[in-house]
Amino acid sequence: MASSSLQLFSLPPPSPVQKHRPSSSVIKCISTSPSPSSALSTNGSTPLPNSILSSPPINFSAKYVPFTSIATGSPTSECYSLDEIVYRSRSGGLLDVQHDMEALKQFDGEYWKALFDSRVGKTTWPYGSGVWSKKEWVLPEIDDDDIVSAFEGNSNLFWAERFGKKFVGMNDLWVKHCGISHTGSFKDLGMTVLVSQVNRLRKMNRPLVGVGCASTGDTSAALSAYCAAANIPSIVFLPANKISMAQLVQPIANGAFVLSIDTDFDGCMKLIREVTSELPIYLANSLNSLRLEGQKTAAIEILQQFDWEVPDWVIIPGGNLGNIYAFYKGFKMCQELGLVDRIPRLVCAQAANANPLYLYYKSGWNQYQPIKADATFASAIQIGDPVSIDRAVYALKNSDGIVEEATEEELMDAMAMADSTGMFICPHTGVALTALIKLRERGIIGPNERTVVVSTAHGLKFTQAKIDYHSKNIPGLACGLANPPVEVKDDLGKVMDVLKNYLDRRSS
Numbered sequence: 001m002a003s004s005s006l007q008l009f010s011l012p013p014p015s016p017v018q019k020h021r022p023s024s025s026v027i028k029c030i031s032t033s034p035s036p037s038s039a040l041s042t043n044g045s046t047p048l049p050n051s052i053l054s055s056p057p058i059n060f061s062a063k064y065v066p067f068t069s070i071a072t073g074s075p076t077s078e079c080y081s082l083d084e085i086v087y088r089s090r091s092g093g094l095l096d097v098q099h100d101m102e103a104l105k106q107f108d109g110e111y112w113k114a115l116f117d118s119r120v121g122k123t124t125w126p127y128g129s130g131v132w133s134k135k136e137w138v139l140p141e142i143d144d145d146d147i148v149s150a151f152e153g154n155s156n157l158f159w160a161e162r163f164g165k166k167f168v169g170m171n172d173l174w175v176k177h178c179g180i181s182h183t184g185s186f187k188d189l190g191m192t193v194l195v196s197q198v199n200r201l202r203k204m205n206r207p208l209v210g211v212g213c214a215s216t217g218d219t220s221a222a223l224s225a226y227c228a229a230a231n232i233p234s235i236v237f238l239p240a241n242k243i244s245m246a247q248l249v250q251p252i253a254n255g256a257f258v259l260s261i262d263t264d265f266d267g268c269m270k271l272i273r274e275v276t277s278e279l280p281i282y283l284a285n286s287l288n289s290l291r292l293e294g295q296k297t298a299a300i301e302i303l304q305q306f307d308w309e310v311p312d313w314v315i316i317p318g319g320n321l322g323n324i325y326a327f328y329k330g331f332k333m334c335q336e337l338g339l340v341d342r343i344p345r346l347v348c349a350q351a352a353n354a355n356p357l358y359l360y361y362k363s364g365w366n367q368y369q370p371i372k373a374d375a376t377f378a379s380a381i382q383i384g385d386p387v388s389i390d391r392a393v394y395a396l397k398n399s400d401g402i403v404e405e406a407t408e409e410e411l412m413d414a415m416a417m418a419d420s421t422g423m424f425i426c427p428h429t430g431v432a433l434t435a436l437i438k439l440r441e442r443g444i445i446g447p448n449e450r451t452v453v454v455s456t457a458h459g460l461k462f463t464q465a466k467i468d469y470h471s472k473n474i475p476g477l478a479c480g481l482a483n484p485p486v487e488v489k490d491d492l493g494k495v496m497d498v499l500k501n502y503l504d505r506r507s508s
Contacts, residue, residue, distance in 0.1 A: 056111070058103050060140035064289065067094040071394045082141070083201065085208070087276075087287055094390060097289050099137065101336065109338030113308055116300070120154065130154040130301055131192050131294045137333060138293045139193055146200040148230040149192050150182035153297060157305040157452070162421040163433075168440045172450040174311070178298055179426060179458035183225045183250060185218035185380075186323065186456045189298060190291030195226035197290055198282050202232065210235055210257075212276055213284040214268035216319070216380045217247030218457055223284050224254035235281060237261055237268040243379055246461040264373065266385045286322030287387045295323055299330025302452055303340060311344045312449035315435050317428040317456055318348040318357060318403075319381025321392035327454070328395030344452075346401040348392060349435035351376040351411060354383055357392055361403035365393065377427040377465045378411055380457065402444070406434035409477050412469050415459075416481035419466070424459040 062082060066089035069076035080086050082097070089095055104112075119133035126132035126144055130153015135142075156177045164173030178186035198211055210233030213223050220236040227234035234256040238248065242264065251258050261268055269285065276283040286292065303310065310331075316324050324346060331343040350358045354373035373384035386392070395401065406414070414437065415430030425433075432453045439445040459466070472479045488498050 056107050056115070056136060058106055060100060060103050060136050062097050062099045062140060062293075064095040065098045066091070067096040067289075067390060067394075070096050070098065071390065082139070082197065082290070083204065083206075085201070085206065085282065087283055094287070094388070095289050096391075097293050099140075099333075104136070104337055109334075109340075112337060113304075113339055117304060120304070125149075128154075129192065131189055131297045134297050134300055137300075138297065139197065139290075142196060142200055146203060147192075147196045148199050148226050149196070150188065150225070150229065152181050152188040152192055153301060155180050155298070155301070157302060160418075160421070160423070160453070163418055163423070166421070167417050168437055169447050170440070170445075170449075170451065172448060173436075174450070174452045175423065175425075175429075175455050176298065176302055176452050177455045179429075179455055183218070183221040184458035184461055185222065186295065186298060186454075187218045187222035188226075190286070190294040190322075190326075191219075191222035191226045191284070193294035194282075194284055194288060194290045195223070195230055195232065198232060199230045201282075207280045208282050209233065209280050210282070211284050212272055212281040213237070214265060214272040215243075215251075216265050216382060217243040217461070218380050219285065220256065220258070221247060221250035221254075224251035224256035227256070228254040233257065235259070237272050239264050239268055242375070242382070244462055244464060246463065247379075265383050266370075266373070269385075269387070285387065286320050292322050292326040292329065292391075295326035296330030296333070298454070299327045300334060303331075303334055306450075308339060310340050310342055311452050313347060313445055313451040314344045314454065315347040315349055315432045315451065316454045317378065317381055317431045318350050318392065319354065319378075319383040319386065319428075321348070321357060321386040321388040323454075323456070324348045324401075325388055325391035325395045328399055332398075343399055346396060346399040347432075347435055347439065348396060348401065348403045349432040350403065350405050351378045351381055351431055352405045352407045354378075354381055355405045356384055356386060357389065358403045358405045360389075360393070361396070365397075376411075377408060377462070378406075378431050380426075380428055381431070402439065404435035404438055406431040410434040410437075412465070412474070412477060412479070413481055415466070416469060416479075416483075419459070420481065420483075423455075425455050426457040426459050426462050427465055428457060429453065429455040 064080040065076055066078055078090060116133055119127040122128045126147045126149050128151045129149045132149055157174055160173045160175045164170040181188040202208055211227055212235035213219050214237045224234045236251045236256045236258045238260050240260045240262050316327055318324050334340045335343050353376040356371045360368045370385035373382045376382050411427055411430035411434050414433040415425055415427055418425045418433055436453060445451060468474050469479050470482045470484050472482050486498055488495050
């Protein structure tokens with residue numbers, strides 16, 4: 001049995017989604033006077049909230065600024081309202097959402113911890129969402145009635161005891177299962193923010209006819225679901241024959257207009273960027289930094305689930321590379337606002353068939369070159385020209401981070417290992433677990449260091465890959481951990497013989 005420090009930190013599941021509207025006495029972020037429901041503590045520190053309906057009595061705000069100003073720490077006069085439809089800076093670079101940190105710092109870390117913790121698992125709209133429970137840090141100026149949410153987030157952080165002890169010699173290994181979400185992937189965390197903002201813009205009569213994305217599967221599922229909930233048209237560009245049927249059926253079922261295009265993800269991304277520059281369709285890919293504001297809440301959740309103790313390592317699969325920056329941003333905000341005193345080291349794990357960041361890292365950050373990604377079972381990260389390459393490099397450099405890769409054999413074997421301990425993970429999590437195995441073998445991650453592996457999607461989306469593996473039906477792969485069914489005649493004696501052989505092998 002685990003020690004007291006290794007208890008299961010799973011959050012209670014959210015209650016059924018009900019829009020319990022706050023009463024008229026609720027203080028929203030637009031208030032400029034002190035909250036009557038909050039009182040200064042006896043030691044004169046920041047007032048703590050008395051209920052989840054309390055919001056800090058400050059005008060919080062956020063804006064778009066060029067990412068280069070964040071990366072270099074240099075001030076800039078270039079900024080845009082979040083209500084503007086803009087994806088790139090004047091120089092053509094990435095944008096980032098910058099919060100008014102001075103306003104947020106008027107409340108100390110203990111206040112924010114108490115406020116966020118008080119909202120977990122509640123049904124009061126919109127705080128029951130793992131994303132919107134951090135509304136002040138995500139999209140502070142949006143009205144609650146404009147939010148489109150399925151109470152995403154609050155995903156399970158579980159102790160991977162058997163995998164840790166059997167395969168990597170660790171007793172403090174955890175898996176953050178972001179695939180236990182509304183559409184079965186972490187993409188829900190960002191899409192609730194983006195679609196909510198589109199909902200706001202349409203109510204402001206901005207000329208938007210719909211929302212579009214290029215996708216390798218999960219982005220389209222999240223986009224189509226949230227747009228369907230808000231009655232907003234969604235347009236999806238998918239690479240033909242390169243995603244699983246389980247991923248394809250989600251946007252179709254949600255009523256999206258789906259274009260299956262004879263190209264790869266990078267080709268779809270090029271097309272959707274061109275289309276959204278010509279038509280009033282809002283771009284939903286992670287080039288749009290609003291998505292990252294939702295995704296960063298998974299990092300904050302990890303800290304909450306560890307009672308605000310910081311893990312040593314967090315390992316994240318990387319394709320278009322927005323998520324590694326989102327996790328960094330979530331951890332860094334918690335450090336800057338006094339909730340924790342450090343951030344974990346980050347590891348970005350890539351498939352060897354789609355590894356431009358890994359190659360850049362191995363060059364000592366001296367030479368970046370986009371590549372033509374080859375087919376990989378980790379299809380959601382089959383990206384050779386990632387949009388968020390600069391964001392990822394910044395996050396890794398500022399977290400003493402590492403990039404590792406996984407071959408197809410390694411990632412499929414790692415998935416089979418995890419499944420054999422009861423996880424049933426996606427191939428992308430297999431990539432992250434491969435990175436863990438390699439870093440443990442080299443002694444970079446110690447046996448007693450608390451490590452979190454981020455699982456990005458539900459294994460049920462990749463059943464064909466699992467069937468092919470356990471059927472040993474993958475050319476070029478040994479499928480060494482395959483566990484195919486044993487065919488037996490309808491005869492008691494033969495069944496008994498097979499069972500005895502199996503039990504003998506198990507006991508030897």
